[in-house]
Amino acid sequence: MIRRRSLFGAIALATTLAATSALPGRWGLDYFPNTSLLDQEGQELRFVDDLLDGRIAVVNFFYLDCPDICGLATARMAKVYEWLGERVGEDIVIISISLTPERDTPEELAAYAEAFGAGEGWYFLTGEPEEVEELRYKLGERSTRLSDHRSDMLIGNVATGEWRRTSLMGNLAAATADILALDPDWEPPRTPAKVLDGATLDSFAEKSRVGEGLFSKGCAACHSIGAGVRVGPDLEGVTLRRDHDWLMRYIRTPDRMLAEGDPIAVKLDQEYPTVRMPRFGLGEKDAADLISYLHAETLRLEELPREGSASDQAHNMDGKDTHGNDAAGHAH
Known part of the structure:
Protein backbone atom coordinates (compact mmCIF):
# COMPACT_ATOMS: atom_id res chain seq x y z
CA MET A 1 0.00 0.00 0.00
CA ILE A 2 2.87 2.37 0.79
CA ARG A 3 4.44 1.63 -2.61
CA ARG A 4 1.13 2.28 -4.42
CA ARG A 5 0.75 5.66 -2.77
CA SER A 6 4.35 6.48 -3.69
CA LEU A 7 3.75 5.70 -7.36
CA PHE A 8 0.45 7.55 -7.67
CA GLY A 9 1.81 10.47 -5.69
CA ALA A 10 4.82 10.70 -8.00
CA ILE A 11 2.58 10.64 -11.08
CA ALA A 12 0.30 13.32 -9.67
CA LEU A 13 3.21 15.55 -8.68
CA ALA A 14 4.92 15.05 -12.03
CA THR A 15 1.75 16.02 -13.89
CA THR A 16 1.14 19.06 -11.70
CA LEU A 17 4.67 20.42 -12.04
CA ALA A 18 5.12 19.60 -15.74
CA ALA A 19 6.95 22.50 -17.33
CA THR A 20 9.89 23.38 -19.54
CA SER A 21 12.66 25.17 -17.69
CA ALA A 22 15.67 26.82 -19.25
CA LEU A 23 19.16 25.90 -18.17
CA PRO A 24 21.54 28.76 -17.35
CA GLY A 25 23.57 29.73 -20.41
CA ARG A 26 24.64 27.44 -23.24
CA TRP A 27 26.72 24.28 -23.19
CA GLY A 28 29.44 23.69 -25.75
CA LEU A 29 30.88 20.24 -26.38
CA ASP A 30 33.76 20.99 -24.04
CA TYR A 31 31.27 20.99 -21.15
CA PHE A 32 30.52 17.27 -21.48
CA PRO A 33 32.84 14.44 -20.41
CA ASN A 34 33.50 12.03 -23.26
CA THR A 35 32.44 9.14 -21.03
CA SER A 36 32.82 5.56 -22.25
CA LEU A 37 29.50 3.71 -22.01
CA LEU A 38 28.01 0.38 -23.09
CA ASP A 39 24.70 0.28 -24.97
CA GLN A 40 22.08 -2.48 -24.90
CA GLU A 41 23.99 -4.34 -27.61
CA GLY A 42 27.20 -4.33 -25.58
CA GLN A 43 28.81 -1.82 -27.94
CA GLU A 44 31.21 0.69 -26.40
CA LEU A 45 30.25 4.27 -27.20
CA ARG A 46 31.71 7.63 -26.25
CA PHE A 47 29.18 10.16 -24.96
CA VAL A 48 30.46 13.07 -27.06
CA ASP A 49 32.08 11.41 -30.07
CA ASP A 50 29.51 8.69 -30.74
CA LEU A 51 26.24 9.70 -29.07
CA LEU A 52 26.00 13.47 -29.32
CA ASP A 53 27.82 13.58 -32.68
CA GLY A 54 26.34 16.90 -33.80
CA ARG A 55 22.72 15.85 -33.25
CA ILE A 56 19.73 16.98 -31.21
CA ALA A 57 19.94 14.95 -28.00
CA VAL A 58 17.21 13.77 -25.64
CA VAL A 59 18.63 12.49 -22.33
CA ASN A 60 16.86 10.88 -19.37
CA PHE A 61 17.78 8.72 -16.39
CA PHE A 62 16.22 5.47 -15.16
CA TYR A 63 17.09 2.15 -13.54
CA LEU A 64 15.72 -1.33 -14.13
CA ASP A 65 14.65 -2.11 -10.57
CA CYS A 66 12.79 1.19 -10.14
CA PRO A 67 9.55 0.48 -8.23
CA ASP A 68 7.92 3.78 -9.06
CA ILE A 69 7.92 5.97 -12.14
CA CYS A 70 10.76 4.76 -14.42
CA GLY A 71 8.62 2.27 -16.34
CA LEU A 72 5.90 4.83 -16.96
CA ALA A 73 8.46 7.45 -18.02
CA THR A 74 10.02 4.97 -20.47
CA ALA A 75 6.61 4.11 -21.90
CA ARG A 76 5.95 7.80 -22.46
CA MET A 77 9.38 8.21 -24.01
CA ALA A 78 8.41 5.38 -26.38
CA LYS A 79 5.54 7.51 -27.65
CA VAL A 80 7.87 10.47 -28.18
CA TYR A 81 10.21 8.09 -30.01
CA GLU A 82 7.36 7.00 -32.27
CA TRP A 83 6.27 10.56 -32.99
CA LEU A 84 9.79 11.71 -33.84
CA GLY A 85 9.81 8.98 -36.49
CA GLU A 86 12.76 8.44 -38.79
CA ARG A 87 14.53 11.54 -37.48
CA VAL A 88 15.68 9.44 -34.51
CA GLY A 89 18.99 7.90 -35.51
CA GLU A 90 19.54 10.56 -38.14
CA ASP A 91 19.58 14.03 -36.58
CA ILE A 92 18.01 13.15 -33.20
CA VAL A 93 19.34 10.71 -30.60
CA ILE A 94 17.61 9.45 -27.44
CA ILE A 95 19.94 8.59 -24.56
CA SER A 96 18.60 6.71 -21.52
CA ILE A 97 21.27 6.31 -18.83
CA SER A 98 21.08 3.79 -16.00
CA LEU A 99 21.48 5.12 -12.48
CA THR A 100 22.49 1.66 -11.24
CA PRO A 101 25.18 0.74 -13.78
CA GLU A 102 26.74 -1.73 -11.34
CA ARG A 103 23.56 -3.84 -11.65
CA ASP A 104 22.08 -3.08 -15.08
CA THR A 105 23.88 -5.19 -17.70
CA PRO A 106 23.69 -4.73 -21.48
CA GLU A 107 21.73 -8.01 -21.74
CA GLU A 108 19.12 -6.78 -19.29
CA LEU A 109 18.98 -3.39 -20.96
CA ALA A 110 18.42 -5.09 -24.33
CA ALA A 111 15.37 -6.94 -22.99
CA TYR A 112 14.06 -3.71 -21.48
CA ALA A 113 14.58 -1.80 -24.73
CA GLU A 114 12.81 -4.50 -26.73
CA ALA A 115 9.83 -4.43 -24.37
CA PHE A 116 9.31 -0.74 -25.18
CA GLY A 117 9.88 -1.06 -28.92
CA ALA A 118 13.14 0.87 -28.88
CA GLY A 119 14.98 0.70 -32.17
CA GLU A 120 17.59 2.68 -34.05
CA GLY A 121 18.71 5.88 -32.39
CA TRP A 122 17.50 5.07 -28.86
CA TYR A 123 20.33 3.96 -26.59
CA PHE A 124 20.01 2.37 -23.14
CA LEU A 125 23.36 2.82 -21.46
CA THR A 126 25.41 1.49 -18.58
CA GLY A 127 29.10 1.76 -17.73
CA GLU A 128 31.63 2.11 -14.96
CA PRO A 129 29.79 3.53 -11.90
CA GLU A 130 32.36 6.28 -11.26
CA GLU A 131 32.21 7.51 -14.85
CA VAL A 132 28.41 7.38 -14.99
CA GLU A 133 28.32 9.32 -11.70
CA GLU A 134 30.47 12.08 -13.21
CA LEU A 135 28.33 12.23 -16.34
CA ARG A 136 25.01 12.39 -14.55
CA TYR A 137 26.32 15.15 -12.28
CA LYS A 138 27.38 17.21 -15.29
CA LEU A 139 23.94 16.67 -16.83
CA GLY A 140 22.19 18.04 -13.74
CA GLU A 141 21.03 14.74 -12.21
CA ARG A 142 22.38 15.27 -8.70
CA SER A 143 19.98 13.41 -6.45
CA THR A 144 21.51 11.61 -3.48
CA ARG A 145 18.81 8.92 -3.35
CA LEU A 146 17.49 6.82 -6.23
CA SER A 147 13.91 7.60 -5.23
CA ASP A 148 14.59 11.31 -5.81
CA HIS A 149 16.10 11.11 -9.28
CA ARG A 150 14.90 13.43 -12.05
CA SER A 151 12.03 12.19 -14.21
CA ASP A 152 12.25 14.91 -16.86
CA MET A 153 14.24 15.05 -20.09
CA LEU A 154 17.32 17.10 -20.81
CA ILE A 155 17.13 18.17 -24.45
CA GLY A 156 19.69 20.06 -26.49
CA ASN A 157 21.07 20.92 -29.88
CA VAL A 158 24.78 20.15 -29.97
CA ALA A 159 25.32 22.45 -32.95
CA THR A 160 23.75 25.54 -31.33
CA GLY A 161 24.69 24.76 -27.72
CA GLU A 162 21.08 25.29 -26.61
CA TRP A 163 20.01 22.99 -23.76
CA ARG A 164 16.90 22.94 -21.58
CA ARG A 165 14.53 20.60 -19.78
CA THR A 166 11.06 19.39 -20.66
CA SER A 167 8.65 17.05 -18.91
CA LEU A 168 7.95 13.42 -19.74
CA MET A 169 4.95 13.38 -17.42
CA GLY A 170 3.07 16.34 -18.86
CA ASN A 171 1.72 16.95 -22.34
CA LEU A 172 3.68 14.74 -24.76
CA ALA A 173 2.66 16.72 -27.82
CA ALA A 174 4.22 19.79 -26.21
CA ALA A 175 7.31 17.80 -25.16
CA THR A 176 7.79 16.46 -28.69
CA ALA A 177 7.40 19.96 -30.09
CA ASP A 178 10.00 21.19 -27.58
CA ILE A 179 12.48 18.68 -29.00
CA LEU A 180 11.71 19.49 -32.62
CA ALA A 181 11.88 23.22 -31.91
CA LEU A 182 15.61 22.82 -31.18
CA ASP A 183 15.98 22.48 -34.96
CA PRO A 184 16.09 26.08 -36.27
CA ASP A 185 14.50 24.93 -39.54
CA TRP A 186 11.51 23.15 -37.94
CA GLU A 187 8.12 24.80 -38.34
CA PRO A 188 5.50 23.98 -35.69
CA PRO A 189 2.13 22.56 -36.75
CA ARG A 190 -0.45 25.13 -37.69
CA THR A 191 -2.61 24.90 -34.59
CA PRO A 192 -6.17 26.26 -34.91
CA GLU A 302 -2.73 14.60 -24.72
CA GLU A 303 -4.98 16.91 -22.67
CA LEU A 304 -3.65 20.27 -23.81
CA PRO A 305 -3.43 22.45 -20.68
CA ARG A 306 -6.16 25.09 -20.49
CA GLU A 307 -5.49 28.64 -19.35
CA GLY A 308 -5.08 28.78 -15.61
CA SER A 309 -4.47 25.04 -15.28
CA ALA A 310 -2.00 23.47 -12.89
CA SER A 311 0.41 22.92 -15.78
CA ASP A 312 0.29 26.61 -16.67
CA GLN A 313 0.90 27.56 -13.06
CA ALA A 314 3.91 25.24 -12.99
CA HIS A 315 5.75 27.63 -15.29
CA ASN A 316 5.99 29.91 -12.27
CA MET A 317 7.59 27.26 -10.07
CA ASP A 318 11.15 28.60 -10.48
CA GLY A 319 12.16 25.76 -12.81
CA LYS A 320 11.63 22.98 -10.24
CA ASP A 321 11.36 19.47 -11.60
CA THR A 322 9.07 16.73 -10.30
CA HIS A 323 11.24 16.09 -7.25
CA GLY A 324 11.82 19.71 -6.27
CA ASN A 325 15.19 20.04 -8.01
CA ASP A 326 16.02 23.28 -9.74
CA ALA A 327 17.19 23.65 -13.34
CA ALA A 328 20.76 22.86 -12.39
CA GLY A 329 19.72 19.73 -10.52
CA HIS A 330 20.01 21.01 -6.95
CA ALA A 331 17.50 19.78 -4.38
CA HIS A 332 15.74 22.21 -2.03
Whole structure:
Protein backbone atom coordinates (compact mmCIF):
# COMPACT_ATOMS: atom_id res chain seq x y z
CA MET A 1 0.00 0.00 0.00
CA ILE A 2 2.87 2.37 0.79
CA ARG A 3 4.44 1.63 -2.61
CA ARG A 4 1.13 2.28 -4.42
CA ARG A 5 0.75 5.66 -2.77
CA SER A 6 4.35 6.48 -3.69
CA LEU A 7 3.75 5.70 -7.36
CA PHE A 8 0.45 7.55 -7.67
CA GLY A 9 1.81 10.47 -5.69
CA ALA A 10 4.82 10.70 -8.00
CA ILE A 11 2.58 10.64 -11.08
CA ALA A 12 0.30 13.32 -9.67
CA LEU A 13 3.21 15.55 -8.68
CA ALA A 14 4.92 15.05 -12.03
CA THR A 15 1.75 16.02 -13.89
CA THR A 16 1.14 19.06 -11.70
CA LEU A 17 4.67 20.42 -12.04
CA ALA A 18 5.12 19.60 -15.74
CA ALA A 19 6.95 22.50 -17.33
CA THR A 20 9.89 23.38 -19.54
CA SER A 21 12.66 25.17 -17.69
CA ALA A 22 15.67 26.82 -19.25
CA LEU A 23 19.16 25.90 -18.17
CA PRO A 24 21.54 28.76 -17.35
CA GLY A 25 23.57 29.73 -20.41
CA ARG A 26 24.64 27.44 -23.24
CA TRP A 27 26.72 24.28 -23.19
CA GLY A 28 29.44 23.69 -25.75
CA LEU A 29 30.88 20.24 -26.38
CA ASP A 30 33.76 20.99 -24.04
CA TYR A 31 31.27 20.99 -21.15
CA PHE A 32 30.52 17.27 -21.48
CA PRO A 33 32.84 14.44 -20.41
CA ASN A 34 33.50 12.03 -23.26
CA THR A 35 32.44 9.14 -21.03
CA SER A 36 32.82 5.56 -22.25
CA LEU A 37 29.50 3.71 -22.01
CA LEU A 38 28.01 0.38 -23.09
CA ASP A 39 24.70 0.28 -24.97
CA GLN A 40 22.08 -2.48 -24.90
CA GLU A 41 23.99 -4.34 -27.61
CA GLY A 42 27.20 -4.33 -25.58
CA GLN A 43 28.81 -1.82 -27.94
CA GLU A 44 31.21 0.69 -26.40
CA LEU A 45 30.25 4.27 -27.20
CA ARG A 46 31.71 7.63 -26.25
CA PHE A 47 29.18 10.16 -24.96
CA VAL A 48 30.46 13.07 -27.06
CA ASP A 49 32.08 11.41 -30.07
CA ASP A 50 29.51 8.69 -30.74
CA LEU A 51 26.24 9.70 -29.07
CA LEU A 52 26.00 13.47 -29.32
CA ASP A 53 27.82 13.58 -32.68
CA GLY A 54 26.34 16.90 -33.80
CA ARG A 55 22.72 15.85 -33.25
CA ILE A 56 19.73 16.98 -31.21
CA ALA A 57 19.94 14.95 -28.00
CA VAL A 58 17.21 13.77 -25.64
CA VAL A 59 18.63 12.49 -22.33
CA ASN A 60 16.86 10.88 -19.37
CA PHE A 61 17.78 8.72 -16.39
CA PHE A 62 16.22 5.47 -15.16
CA TYR A 63 17.09 2.15 -13.54
CA LEU A 64 15.72 -1.33 -14.13
CA ASP A 65 14.65 -2.11 -10.57
CA CYS A 66 12.79 1.19 -10.14
CA PRO A 67 9.55 0.48 -8.23
CA ASP A 68 7.92 3.78 -9.06
CA ILE A 69 7.92 5.97 -12.14
CA CYS A 70 10.76 4.76 -14.42
CA GLY A 71 8.62 2.27 -16.34
CA LEU A 72 5.90 4.83 -16.96
CA ALA A 73 8.46 7.45 -18.02
CA THR A 74 10.02 4.97 -20.47
CA ALA A 75 6.61 4.11 -21.90
CA ARG A 76 5.95 7.80 -22.46
CA MET A 77 9.38 8.21 -24.01
CA ALA A 78 8.41 5.38 -26.38
CA LYS A 79 5.54 7.51 -27.65
CA VAL A 80 7.87 10.47 -28.18
CA TYR A 81 10.21 8.09 -30.01
CA GLU A 82 7.36 7.00 -32.27
CA TRP A 83 6.27 10.56 -32.99
CA LEU A 84 9.79 11.71 -33.84
CA GLY A 85 9.81 8.98 -36.49
CA GLU A 86 12.76 8.44 -38.79
CA ARG A 87 14.53 11.54 -37.48
CA VAL A 88 15.68 9.44 -34.51
CA GLY A 89 18.99 7.90 -35.51
CA GLU A 90 19.54 10.56 -38.14
CA ASP A 91 19.58 14.03 -36.58
CA ILE A 92 18.01 13.15 -33.20
CA VAL A 93 19.34 10.71 -30.60
CA ILE A 94 17.61 9.45 -27.44
CA ILE A 95 19.94 8.59 -24.56
CA SER A 96 18.60 6.71 -21.52
CA ILE A 97 21.27 6.31 -18.83
CA SER A 98 21.08 3.79 -16.00
CA LEU A 99 21.48 5.12 -12.48
CA THR A 100 22.49 1.66 -11.24
CA PRO A 101 25.18 0.74 -13.78
CA GLU A 102 26.74 -1.73 -11.34
CA ARG A 103 23.56 -3.84 -11.65
CA ASP A 104 22.08 -3.08 -15.08
CA THR A 105 23.88 -5.19 -17.70
CA PRO A 106 23.69 -4.73 -21.48
CA GLU A 107 21.73 -8.01 -21.74
CA GLU A 108 19.12 -6.78 -19.29
CA LEU A 109 18.98 -3.39 -20.96
CA ALA A 110 18.42 -5.09 -24.33
CA ALA A 111 15.37 -6.94 -22.99
CA TYR A 112 14.06 -3.71 -21.48
CA ALA A 113 14.58 -1.80 -24.73
CA GLU A 114 12.81 -4.50 -26.73
CA ALA A 115 9.83 -4.43 -24.37
CA PHE A 116 9.31 -0.74 -25.18
CA GLY A 117 9.88 -1.06 -28.92
CA ALA A 118 13.14 0.87 -28.88
CA GLY A 119 14.98 0.70 -32.17
CA GLU A 120 17.59 2.68 -34.05
CA GLY A 121 18.71 5.88 -32.39
CA TRP A 122 17.50 5.07 -28.86
CA TYR A 123 20.33 3.96 -26.59
CA PHE A 124 20.01 2.37 -23.14
CA LEU A 125 23.36 2.82 -21.46
CA THR A 126 25.41 1.49 -18.58
CA GLY A 127 29.10 1.76 -17.73
CA GLU A 128 31.63 2.11 -14.96
CA PRO A 129 29.79 3.53 -11.90
CA GLU A 130 32.36 6.28 -11.26
CA GLU A 131 32.21 7.51 -14.85
CA VAL A 132 28.41 7.38 -14.99
CA GLU A 133 28.32 9.32 -11.70
CA GLU A 134 30.47 12.08 -13.21
CA LEU A 135 28.33 12.23 -16.34
CA ARG A 136 25.01 12.39 -14.55
CA TYR A 137 26.32 15.15 -12.28
CA LYS A 138 27.38 17.21 -15.29
CA LEU A 139 23.94 16.67 -16.83
CA GLY A 140 22.19 18.04 -13.74
CA GLU A 141 21.03 14.74 -12.21
CA ARG A 142 22.38 15.27 -8.70
CA SER A 143 19.98 13.41 -6.45
CA THR A 144 21.51 11.61 -3.48
CA ARG A 145 18.81 8.92 -3.35
CA LEU A 146 17.49 6.82 -6.23
CA SER A 147 13.91 7.60 -5.23
CA ASP A 148 14.59 11.31 -5.81
CA HIS A 149 16.10 11.11 -9.28
CA ARG A 150 14.90 13.43 -12.05
CA SER A 151 12.03 12.19 -14.21
CA ASP A 152 12.25 14.91 -16.86
CA MET A 153 14.24 15.05 -20.09
CA LEU A 154 17.32 17.10 -20.81
CA ILE A 155 17.13 18.17 -24.45
CA GLY A 156 19.69 20.06 -26.49
CA ASN A 157 21.07 20.92 -29.88
CA VAL A 158 24.78 20.15 -29.97
CA ALA A 159 25.32 22.45 -32.95
CA THR A 160 23.75 25.54 -31.33
CA GLY A 161 24.69 24.76 -27.72
CA GLU A 162 21.08 25.29 -26.61
CA TRP A 163 20.01 22.99 -23.76
CA ARG A 164 16.90 22.94 -21.58
CA ARG A 165 14.53 20.60 -19.78
CA THR A 166 11.06 19.39 -20.66
CA SER A 167 8.65 17.05 -18.91
CA LEU A 168 7.95 13.42 -19.74
CA MET A 169 4.95 13.38 -17.42
CA GLY A 170 3.07 16.34 -18.86
CA ASN A 171 1.72 16.95 -22.34
CA LEU A 172 3.68 14.74 -24.76
CA ALA A 173 2.66 16.72 -27.82
CA ALA A 174 4.22 19.79 -26.21
CA ALA A 175 7.31 17.80 -25.16
CA THR A 176 7.79 16.46 -28.69
CA ALA A 177 7.40 19.96 -30.09
CA ASP A 178 10.00 21.19 -27.58
CA ILE A 179 12.48 18.68 -29.00
CA LEU A 180 11.71 19.49 -32.62
CA ALA A 181 11.88 23.22 -31.91
CA LEU A 182 15.61 22.82 -31.18
CA ASP A 183 15.98 22.48 -34.96
CA PRO A 184 16.09 26.08 -36.27
CA ASP A 185 14.50 24.93 -39.54
CA TRP A 186 11.51 23.15 -37.94
CA GLU A 187 8.12 24.80 -38.34
CA PRO A 188 5.50 23.98 -35.69
CA PRO A 189 2.13 22.56 -36.75
CA ARG A 190 -0.45 25.13 -37.69
CA THR A 191 -2.61 24.90 -34.59
CA PRO A 192 -6.17 26.26 -34.91
CA ALA A 193 -6.25 29.86 -33.72
CA LYS A 194 -9.15 29.20 -31.36
CA VAL A 195 -7.08 26.67 -29.47
CA LEU A 196 -4.18 29.08 -29.20
CA ASP A 197 -6.56 31.75 -27.93
CA GLY A 198 -7.50 29.54 -25.01
CA ALA A 199 -10.75 28.04 -26.28
CA THR A 200 -11.28 24.50 -25.08
CA LEU A 201 -10.57 21.67 -27.46
CA ASP A 202 -14.10 20.41 -26.90
CA SER A 203 -15.55 23.63 -28.25
CA PHE A 204 -13.08 23.58 -31.13
CA ALA A 205 -14.15 20.04 -31.97
CA GLU A 206 -17.71 21.27 -32.38
CA LYS A 207 -16.44 23.64 -35.07
CA SER A 208 -14.23 21.03 -36.72
CA ARG A 209 -16.87 18.71 -38.12
CA VAL A 210 -15.59 19.03 -41.67
CA GLY A 211 -12.23 17.51 -40.82
CA GLU A 212 -13.83 14.92 -38.56
CA GLY A 213 -16.27 13.94 -41.30
CA LEU A 214 -13.48 13.60 -43.84
CA PHE A 215 -11.55 11.37 -41.45
CA SER A 216 -14.58 9.20 -40.68
CA LYS A 217 -15.47 8.72 -44.34
CA GLY A 218 -12.05 8.39 -45.92
CA CYS A 219 -9.48 7.48 -43.26
CA ALA A 220 -11.03 5.66 -40.30
CA ALA A 221 -11.27 2.29 -42.09
CA CYS A 222 -7.47 2.08 -42.25
CA HIS A 223 -6.26 4.48 -39.55
CA SER A 224 -6.92 5.31 -35.93
CA ILE A 225 -5.93 8.35 -33.90
CA GLY A 226 -4.39 6.97 -30.73
CA ALA A 227 -5.91 3.48 -30.84
CA GLY A 228 -3.01 1.73 -32.54
CA VAL A 229 -2.08 0.43 -35.99
CA ARG A 230 -4.79 -0.92 -38.26
CA VAL A 231 -3.96 -1.61 -41.89
CA GLY A 232 -2.30 1.81 -41.88
CA PRO A 233 -0.29 3.70 -39.25
CA ASP A 234 -1.81 5.31 -36.17
CA LEU A 235 -2.15 9.02 -36.94
CA GLU A 236 -1.80 10.38 -33.41
CA GLY A 237 1.15 12.77 -33.54
CA VAL A 238 1.41 12.69 -37.34
CA THR A 239 1.29 16.49 -37.49
CA LEU A 240 4.37 16.61 -35.29
CA ARG A 241 6.50 14.07 -37.13
CA ARG A 242 5.53 15.15 -40.65
CA ASP A 243 5.99 18.56 -42.26
CA HIS A 244 2.70 20.38 -42.98
CA ASP A 245 3.43 20.86 -46.68
CA TRP A 246 4.42 17.19 -47.00
CA LEU A 247 1.12 16.15 -45.40
CA MET A 248 -0.83 18.38 -47.76
CA ARG A 249 0.84 16.81 -50.79
CA TYR A 250 0.55 13.24 -49.51
CA ILE A 251 -3.13 13.53 -48.61
CA ARG A 252 -3.94 14.98 -52.01
CA THR A 253 -1.58 13.07 -54.33
CA PRO A 254 -0.10 9.97 -52.63
CA ASP A 255 0.16 8.12 -55.94
CA ARG A 256 2.23 10.89 -57.52
CA MET A 257 4.58 11.06 -54.52
CA LEU A 258 5.05 7.29 -54.62
CA ALA A 259 5.78 7.40 -58.37
CA GLU A 260 8.29 10.20 -57.80
CA GLY A 261 10.10 8.04 -55.24
CA ASP A 262 9.44 10.26 -52.23
CA PRO A 263 11.40 8.34 -49.54
CA ILE A 264 8.73 8.61 -46.83
CA ALA A 265 5.94 7.64 -49.22
CA VAL A 266 7.98 4.65 -50.42
CA LYS A 267 8.74 3.56 -46.85
CA LEU A 268 5.08 3.78 -45.83
CA ASP A 269 4.05 1.76 -48.88
CA GLN A 270 6.55 -0.94 -47.94
CA GLU A 271 5.61 -1.02 -44.25
CA TYR A 272 1.84 -1.13 -44.87
CA PRO A 273 1.43 -3.17 -48.08
CA THR A 274 -2.11 -4.43 -47.50
CA VAL A 275 -3.89 -1.30 -48.72
CA ARG A 276 -2.11 1.37 -50.75
CA MET A 277 -2.89 4.95 -49.76
CA PRO A 278 -5.64 6.03 -52.19
CA ARG A 279 -6.10 9.34 -53.94
CA PHE A 280 -9.40 10.81 -52.77
CA GLY A 281 -9.34 13.91 -54.95
CA LEU A 282 -9.45 16.29 -51.98
CA GLY A 283 -9.03 19.98 -52.57
CA GLU A 284 -6.57 22.13 -50.69
CA LYS A 285 -9.14 23.35 -48.14
CA ASP A 286 -10.38 19.84 -47.39
CA ALA A 287 -6.82 18.58 -46.91
CA ALA A 288 -6.09 21.51 -44.59
CA ASP A 289 -9.28 20.81 -42.60
CA LEU A 290 -8.28 17.17 -42.24
CA ILE A 291 -4.79 18.06 -41.03
CA SER A 292 -6.26 20.56 -38.57
CA TYR A 293 -8.54 17.85 -37.19
CA LEU A 294 -5.67 15.37 -36.84
CA HIS A 295 -3.63 17.91 -34.91
CA ALA A 296 -6.55 18.90 -32.68
CA GLU A 297 -7.17 15.23 -31.87
CA THR A 298 -3.52 14.74 -30.91
CA LEU A 299 -3.75 17.74 -28.59
CA ARG A 300 -7.07 16.57 -27.15
CA LEU A 301 -5.74 13.08 -26.45
CA GLU A 302 -2.73 14.60 -24.72
CA GLU A 303 -4.98 16.91 -22.67
CA LEU A 304 -3.65 20.27 -23.81
CA PRO A 305 -3.43 22.45 -20.68
CA ARG A 306 -6.16 25.09 -20.49
CA GLU A 307 -5.49 28.64 -19.35
CA GLY A 308 -5.08 28.78 -15.61
CA SER A 309 -4.47 25.04 -15.28
CA ALA A 310 -2.00 23.47 -12.89
CA SER A 311 0.41 22.92 -15.78
CA ASP A 312 0.29 26.61 -16.67
CA GLN A 313 0.90 27.56 -13.06
CA ALA A 314 3.91 25.24 -12.99
CA HIS A 315 5.75 27.63 -15.29
CA ASN A 316 5.99 29.91 -12.27
CA MET A 317 7.59 27.26 -10.07
CA ASP A 318 11.15 28.60 -10.48
CA GLY A 319 12.16 25.76 -12.81
CA LYS A 320 11.63 22.98 -10.24
CA ASP A 321 11.36 19.47 -11.60
CA THR A 322 9.07 16.73 -10.30
CA HIS A 323 11.24 16.09 -7.25
CA GLY A 324 11.82 19.71 -6.27
CA ASN A 325 15.19 20.04 -8.01
CA ASP A 326 16.02 23.28 -9.74
CA ALA A 327 17.19 23.65 -13.34
CA ALA A 328 20.76 22.86 -12.39
CA GLY A 329 19.72 19.73 -10.52
CA HIS A 330 20.01 21.01 -6.95
CA ALA A 331 17.50 19.78 -4.38
CA HIS A 332 15.74 22.21 -2.03
